[in-house]
Amino acid sequence: MNEEYKNENGSLTLEIEESAEVVTIKFIGQSLDLQPGLFLMPIFEKHVVNNEKEIIMDFVQLRSLSSPTLSPVIQTLNRANGGNRKAQIIYNADYDWQKTTFTAFEVYAKPGQIIISGTHGDSAAQ
Numbered sequence: 001m002n003e004e005y006k007n008e009n010g011s012l013t014l015e016i017e018e019s020a021e022v023v024t025i026k027f028i029g030q031s032l033d034l035q036p037g038l039f040l041m042p043i044f045e046k047h048v049v050n051n052e053k054e055i056i057m058d059f060v061q062l063r064s065l066s067s068p069t070l071s072p073v074i075q076t077l078n079r080a081n082g083g084n085r086k087a088q089i090i091y092n093a094d095y096d097w098q099k100t101t102f103t104a105f106e107v108y109a110k111p112g113q114i115i116i117s118g119t120h121g122d123s124a125a126q
Contacts, residue, residue, distance in 0.1 A: 003047075007031075007039045014040075016047050023047050024056040030064045037072040044076040055080055055087040059098060061122055070101070077114060086113055093118030 001018045012033070015026040025047065033039065048055055057073065059065075077087055091102040098118075105116050 022054045026058040027062040031069040036069045040072040060092045088115045
């Protein structure tokens, strides 16, 4: 199942790719909203929290990120990992701000459950 969501001003697109075992959420564009949880949390509830699939959050094509965006992401990963599911965060290592932001996620990562990895360019590792 594939679905696409755009925030109200059209600056952020989430592409959801869902297979029998994995849910991949691709963040494309810019996340600049002051209250991004209003847009993100219903999507996360539908596709991440309410199932037992492995989670991949792909930020490779994200061009900018407001700090309030991190809260719904962390909350969702924490809730999902309460069930001990595997999760992966993929970021674009060509952007210093992404490298700094997402390597800080390692503080929240449970060993063996959340993998945080950087890739180069606009295509994430499969």
